[in-house]
Amino acid sequence: MSMGHIPHVVMYLSLKLDSASPQEEEEILYQYPVSEASGQLKGVRGIFLTLCDMLENVTGGPILSSSLLLGKQLVHVGYWKESSNLLVIGLPAERVPLLYLRSVVGGVVRTLKVMYGSLDNAFCKVDHAPRLDHFFCLFFQQLIQPSRLRDGSSAPTPDVSGTLFVDGLPAVRWLTLPPEIKMEVDTVLSDFESSDFGEMSEDFFGLRRLYVILGSCLFYKSYLIANHLPKEDLLDVSLYCQYYCxxxxxxxxxxxxxxxxxxxxxxxxxxxxxxxYSQPQGRHFLLIVGLRHFMQCVLLEAGGCASPALGSAGPDCVYVDQVKAALLQLEVLEAGIEERLNAPPAPCLSCADWFLPAATARDRLDSLASSSPVFSKLAVAVKGSSSGSRGRSLFGEKARRSSPQRSLSDSGSEGQMDAGSGSLSSMAPGHSPHSTPDSGRKLGGRRDSLGSGGSDGSGGLFKIPRMKHPNPFYLGTLKKTLTERETEEMYNTMKLSSGAENTLFHYVLMETVQGIFIAPTHREVAQLSGSIHPQLIRNFHRCCLSIRAAFQQSLPASGRQAVDRPRGGGWGLGPVKEHGVLFQCKPENWTDQRKPAPTMTYWVIGRMLLEPAPQEFYVCFHDSVAEVPVEMAFRLSFGLAL
Structure with a gap:
């Protein structure tokens, strides 16, 4: 299905017009696409120019976004002014929320600057037009019809909030590996980056090398598994790879x-x-070599220590061959990486459908057992012992309890969510059997606190059994001959939340300093399905968009760095910001007319820490959880090898 009927456009407009000899459409320096729907947006370009000039004169700041109705469709328009020109990007509101628009525009601007140096250099040269058309064709397809890029199908994706939230993070998805595999990968990359190649012609002839390797990063099946680049260079490379699919x-x-x-x-x-010290005035080049599932990105510099590059410099075949040789060395580790991807989720995840009142403990254990051999052994152990122990059940109703700590900390709710977040609480009314007593009053409310408060689960952070491998994600050497007790202990160790049952549904942890984020893999998410779990994941990502937008508004001035803040005792662990939304959901297709649809109550909470290291943590869990999110974040990031 064509996108011509969907209103979307990108235009680069000039703010300086020649009033002496005006020409038609002389202010349009670039436009894509050329279609009927985009033509309607092009016809009202005068509004965009007027808003840019008027708001800057009135408010003193640049215009960021606006919204307009085009026929019966709502269109969000993002702006970026550079010198005397204006970049305008219009996108349908049903595909791109207004909260995400600014991130979209910022990502496009940064990618174009990485590719061309500046927006003027990108749009004002005629020979760049075909490349820009290709770039924006992929850009619009990823936002409007991502299914066409994924599997060739023209059917639209019902919800893209998860992709929008993850792609909008200033970080790259990281896959934790077992220590021995991680060490082998880093060793191969370090050997390559040393440029100690025996067949280098520069060494043979005594000449300066053509390029200096500044660093590299390695991807496996879209996951970053090794990085030897500074954070900003990593983000530049990942944005380029993301926009070019x-x-x-x-x-x-x-x-x-x-x-x-x-x-x-x-x-x-x-x-x-x-x-x-001063930065060398050289030129930089990006070399990307992919071999099956591996892809290595190398940042090279010409000039400085290396020979200056003149004209249109091309790659030296020796560098390309050496990258291929490095990737061939890594192929022996592919089995270990696949074992990590196929391992059970760590930390363990639960399906939201398991917490419905209608679901029995045996149904939950059966679903758990089908996900992995390790959990299958655990399910057999629990089923065998449940008959002999009275009232004992891994997922039993007696094990659930409301969280008094959470109810106490939520008593200072600020009120209703704003328009961007409040619309998310469109769940069925009523009280869940496992919600807190005042959850109905705070449904849709936002928590905004400074600090974590008390929790009886905090002492358990230092009581986790010591494993052979400190990395909590390491599951590659699990033996199939575990005893029942060892299996149950392993399950408790892999849990992120405390209590008799696992209440964690989804999580995202972003390490801002490293430029990476950790989230359940695609396979782990695909293993959990049901009547309400997909709905829960959609709500999680939509809510995270709103929470992160609130975080960005509460950040201090950009010039005030963490090192400039006072380090007295009044700061404690540093500024902490937290927002949360309480949801109730029920199965969408409930056919039993005799009984009301069962409901489940869960939290979506985001927490931002600025000190000692900037970090953002988003988590979705059942309302009966005892911890506060900062404790979950500590467990998740403790011992993480980067």
Whole structure:
């Protein structure tokens, strides 16, 4: 199905017009696509120019976004002003929420600056138009019809909130590996980055090398598994790969080689220099080599220590061959990486349908047993012991309890959510049997607290059994001959929440300093399905968009760094911001007219810490959980090898 009827457009407009000899459409420096729907947006471009000029004169700040009705469709328009030109991006509101629009525009601007140096250089040269058309064709398809890029189907994806939230994070999805595999991967990359190649012609002839390797990163099936680049360079590379659809879980080609000149933003925007050091005035190039599931991205520099690059510099075949050789060395580790991807979720995840009152303990155990062999052994152990122990059940109703700590900490609710978040609480009314006594009063409310408060589960952080491998994600050496007690202990160790049953549904942890985030893998999410679990995941991502937007508004001034803040005792662990939404949901297709649809209550909570290291943590869990999210975040990130 064509996208021509969907209103979307990108235009680069000039704010300086020649009033002496005006020409038709002279202010349009670039436009894509050329269709009937985009033509309607092009026809009202005068409004965009007027808003940009008027709001800047009135408020003193640049315009960020606006919304307009085009026929019966709502269109969000994002703006970015550079010098005397204006970038305008219009997208349908049903596909891109207003909260995400600013992130979209910022990502496009940064990617174009990485590729061309500046927006003026990108849009004002005629020979760049075909490349820009290709770039924005992929850009609009990812936002409007992502299914066409994924499997060739024209059927629209029902919900893209998960992709929007994850792609909008200033971080790359990280896959934790067993320590020995991680060490092997880092060793291979370090050997390559040392440039100690025996067949280098520069060494043979005594010449300066063509390029200096600044660093590299390695992807496996769209997951980042190793990184030797600074954070800002990593984000530049990942944005380029994301917009050109290179981060795919399944390989589309057997081999891939990409070479282009890039303009890293950290070096382009570096105003403060260290005394005695200055950035070399060289050119930078990006080399991407893919081999089956592996893809290595290398950042090279010409000039400085290396020979200056003149004209249109191309890649040296020696560098390409060395990257391929490194990827071939890594193929022996593919079995271990696949074992990590096929391992049970760590931390363990639960399906929301297991917490419905209609579900029995045996149904939950059967669902759990079908997910992995380890959980199957655990289910057999619990079923065998449940007959002999009275009232004991892994997922029994008696094990559930309301959380008095959470009820106490939520008593200071700020009120109703704003328009961006309050619309998410469109669940069925009523009280869940396992919700807190005042959950109905606070349904849809937001928590906004400073600090974590008390919790009886905090002492358990230091009582986790010591494993052979400290990485909590390591499951590669689990033996199939575990005893029942060992299996149950292993299950309790892999849980992120305390209590008799696992109440964690989904999580996202972003380490801002490293530029990475951790979330359940695609396979782990696909294993959990049911009548309300997909609905819960959609609500989680939509709510996280609103929560993160609130976090961004509460950030201090950009010039005030963490190192400049006072370090007295009054700061404690540093500024902490938390927002949460309480939901009630029920099965969408409930056919039993004799009984009301069962409901379940769960939390979506986000927490942002600025000190000692910036970190954002988003979690979705059942209302009966005892911990506060900061304790879950500590368990998740403790011992994480980056």
């Amino acid at each position: 290179l981060l795919a879980s399944e390989p589309r080609v057997g081999q891939l080689v990409i070479w282009r000149e890039v303009f890293p933003q950290q070096r382009a925007n570096s105003s403060s220099t260290v005394p005695g």
